[in-house]
Amino acid sequence: MLQNAQHRGPDGFGTLFSDGNSWENKETDSAWIGLGHVRLSIIDLSDASAQPIISQCGRFALVFNGEIYNYLELRSELVGLGRTFTSRGDSEVLLQGLIEWGVGVLPRLRGMFSFVFVDLKAESVIAARDRYGIKPLYLWREGQNFHFASEVKQFLGHPKWKARLNQKAALEFLLYGVSDYSASTLFQDVEHILPGSVATLNRNTNDELRVEKWWNPQRTSFEGSYEDACEKYQYLFRQSLDIHLRSDVPIASCLSGGLDSSAIVGATSRWFDNNRISHHTFTATSDDRNLDESQYARAVNEFSGSTGHELLPTSERLWKELDQIIWHQDEPFGSTSIFAQWCVFSAMADQGIKVALDGQGADEQLGGYNSFVSLHIVNQIMKGRLISAQHSFRNFKNSGRVTTNSILSAMAYTHLPKTLRSAAGRFAKIPSQNGGNWLNPHLMDGLGVEDPFTPSGKYPQSVSELSRDMVDRINLPMLLRFEDRNSMAFGIEARVPFVDHELMEFALTLPEGYLLRDGNTKSVLRDSVVDCLPTTIAQRRDKIGFQTAERSWLASNVGEILSEFDLLSDRADGLMTSSTREFIQSALSGENSNYLAGWRMFALLRWMKVFDVC
Structure with missing residues (x-):
């Protein structure tokens, strides 16, 4: 074994x-x-x-x-x-x-x-x-x-x-x-x-x-000032980095160019002795200018005196190494961003790196995702704070963090009854509501399939609730599996300083006004490490995330994916309906925004083949 x-x-x-x-x-x-x-x-x-x-x-x-x-x-x-x-x-x-x-x-x-x-x-x-x-x-x-x-x-x-x-x-x-x-x-x-x-x-x-x-944290609410919160967050972040640098082998860093990984690279170079970190960073780039963050990573490397290593994940390499990635991940994965991370750790292994720091956990603890922004504005609207909501919407819209549709979607998810929400989702052919009848509804009912985002029957009603749910259940555990498998596939230990429990539990007590502030997300982190970052990062408001050009990759390989679907679909026949293939073809072809549902079906079938699942 x-x-x-x-x-x-x-x-x-x-x-x-x-x-x-x-x-x-x-x-x-x-x-x-x-x-x-x-x-x-x-x-x-x-x-x-x-x-x-x-x-x-x-x-x-x-x-x-x-x-x-x-x-x-x-x-x-x-x-x-x-x-x-x-x-x-x-x-x-x-x-x-x-x-x-x-x-x-x-x-x-x-x-x-x-x-x-x-x-x-x-x-x-x-x-x-x-x-x-x-x-x-x-x-x-x-x-x-x-x-x-x-x-x-x-x-x-x-x-x-x-x-x-x-x-x-x-x-x-x-x-x-x-x-x-x-x-x-x-x-x-x-x-x-x-x-x-x-x-x-x-x-x-x-x-x-x-x-x-054995771990049942009793979470309260922080009652100090914003300045007090920044001071304590900086203290705990520095303490976490200090103990995460304990190693008898050199330590490198993953660097996307976003705030979280940049904070780690900048703070370790500013706060600690040079002999405790290798000052080598590794960045995945993209041919798609809308997804490429290499300019930001280079700014961080120049500011911190780090040596940057850049690599370009390609569609050709994805298809070549897909079965190997699935094997190491143990289970199928919902997007190809996992492949970009795979390429980063592969490049590290080529350089003999055995330990790497990474920024997982900051988005979940500090309201970094766009879903937090939408929920924040919806709550302002529902509380009658319409001027504040309008101000927040304008600020976050300018940085591409929110749209009118995202606000309407968040409002529907948080305030519409489940039956009405499901009916609307099916009418709009939303995959999560089995729109287009693409999965077997009788099997779903018989097995008691439930929406994991609403375990208590309703979506988290506040930024704080959503943050804690993402940390404890719905997002962070999955991302940590991706991180562990991708790094360990190459014999590399990935360390995640933001997931230190002292830092994490403090962050989860902070009010949303300390997280989402003046058009910025993760404000308390941003202001805690401002002296450790180049201005282009400290003032950056957009969020790209760890993305690949997967939409174009999938659209250009629809024929090959459908051929694979035809070969493997018998393995999961009970899950499907007569509409499944048509739905997948439409999703992958870019005829709607459901392309990731097409990828998930393909990934599941490929996983069943790799592990000979019956």
Whole structure:
């Protein structure tokens, strides 16, 4: 099973098995537990930090994926409690912390992690995942046997596992283009251990495997001034960057040219010693001038003294490497922006980079998406603040962040009854409302397919509600999977300083007036790092996002995609109707704005082929 994850850890390989008495490197018929690990050496490159790691007494063992950024502070605390260490790494700190505090160590951890910890004497297992799901952890229940893995493809190495389609998850992906928002995956019988959750099992007491949340933040509202908010945000951002720079190998940065990645590059160069960062950045460019942000990335590189590396994702490379990308992602993905990110990490690997900083999480925590802007203006309208709404609309329209249609759409989504909203969506042939009857409505009803954007029956009613929902469920977990798979495909550890829980939880307390301000989004970040940015970035108001020229790519390959559809459609026949092919052809040809729905159907079928899903 480890062979299918070797790309995640090219620097080492280890296994342990036990019948309850002692640990062996080879599996025996009497073994009730097995641990395996592939290592990417980042902190303490010596064999002393190799995994699986066993306690000095031989009772406890651990396999761990990720980084505990505050391991130095925890180590000092544990030494004070009498614990001794044989390595300089964070893995042994986590092991000793689990021995000392059990699951009580989890709230003390500051980092990204998934792990499995075994106590032989108690015959107990603890498997846990970090607060926001930066690092993956999957569970496959095989009768009374439980299998954990960092990637679903690892289960392919088990003789009893067969890839089977989870039809409900597939339909929700096709309709809404999102995933990773619940425990379900597109593989039947495989589930996520959700972010901030822990699974426990005790064989001595014959307990069932229990999965429960260990992270339940109590979020309040910040009551200080805007200046106070900027000061605290800057302090926490600087602290997060400081611990994210702990590494025994050089660190590079992803740089799109947007505010978030530019803030990381600018702040690390301004606030920290030069020997803590490699000052190499990597940027995906585009032939489409409307999507290309390279001019902004170059301005950041010049301002910060960084060496920039630019790469151009192309349609030809996408089709050539698509199956490989799908294989590494484990599940289909809703747009080709994932491919651009793939190309960035590929370029890093060519330069020998092993650790990269990236800006995931800032948009979700600070209202960076256009949907936040529309919701903000709708709320102003509904509260009768019409002059403020008009002022906001004018400011954000000038920067391309909002349109009359986006305001009407947000108003309909937040205030129309569900039945009326669905009927209007079907009439307008909106894919998420099954407009055009492109998916099997009887199967949707029978499986209880639900809109993941409205879990309580209604869309988030405020910027704060939407932000928290995007962080906890609907957006960030999915983006973190893309990031993890794309980086690990090339043996690179991606670090996301904005997803540090101290910084994240503070940001989620801020009022929307501190986020959306004077025609700017993410205002508190912008004003916290203004001295670390060139003026072109600090004053930039538009948002391109990490996009490719996918609309033209798809339109120019409609024939090939439809041929593939005809070859593979039998695999997902139950999901479709007689209208599906016509809908897909129309979507991909650019005859409407639903081209991504066409891509999702193609990606799903291609994924089923790659993993031989039945």
